[in-house]
Structure formats: C-alpha cells, structure tokens
Amino acid sequence: MFVKCSHYLMARIDTLALAHYFEVALGGAAPQLVAGLAETDRNRHRTAVTMLAHHLAEYMSRLEIVSIDAPCAPDPLPIFPEFESDPR
Template sequence: MTRIDDDTLSLHLEVALCGVAPSLLDGLADPDRHRRRTAATRIAQHLTERLRCFDIRSDDTGVAHREHPSLFA
C-alpha cells in the first residue's frame, strides 16, 4: 500500500478537524455515552470525507501476501 507522508496527513487531519462543527467536538465530552459515540461516529465520517482526496492503492498487485510471523507460526 502506498504510504502517505506523515506531515501531509497531519495537515489534512488538522484542517479537517478545524472544519468540524463545534457541536460535534462538544459531543465528545458529553456525559451521555450514546451522544459521545454519535459524536465520534460523525467526526470519523467527516474525516473520511476529507481524506477522499488521497489516492491510496496497493503496490503489491499480483504479489502473494505473507502471513505475519507473530500470528502464524
């Protein structure tokens, strides 16, 4: 998979979070668990929409994936 430069990703996330409605951010501190979860879900959706500008593809086309050694002996 293509790696995204950390600085570029951080900048895009920062700009995206600055554009989130303040009510969503306030929802993260709500004492009601359901409202906190809803706020987190809506913020994740906002970030997903923002990150659609990235073109992320697998560079390993046609190459078999190896199992992770610590998971599969």
C-alpha cells in the first residue's frame, strides 16, 4: 500500500526501488506472458500487455511499501469513513 499523507497527496517511492519491484515481478511472470509482448498481431499484443499489467498489479498489491522518512501516519485513509453520529 502506498501511504497517504493527506487527502490529495501520496508518498513517493524511489524510482530505483520501484524498478527493482517490477524486475522481481517480471522475473516471476510466466515466460509466455512476457513473450506475448513481441506479438505482431495487435489483439494478441494488447492482450499480453493487459495480462502483464494485471500480473504487476497483483504482485504490487501484496507489498506494503512505507517510507521511514514520511511525515505522515502509516494508516491509509478509509474509503467510506464512518459517521460519528446517526445522520438521520
């Protein structure tokens, strides 16, 4: 999870660290998934790109990326905040 520092900003991760995460994710991808990027057929190439994006998203969703130097709380903001009192 990326740490939210406010309602509008998110902490940034170093480009080299992010590239390392992608390298590990791509190294663990099925060979036919990566080989699909070389397809000359547009539909097959687009399908391979989509499948690879899903693979990367699934891999990255399992990671918890936090910054020690971030001046914000490590708790993510809730998507649906609870009301303190009954809104009725």
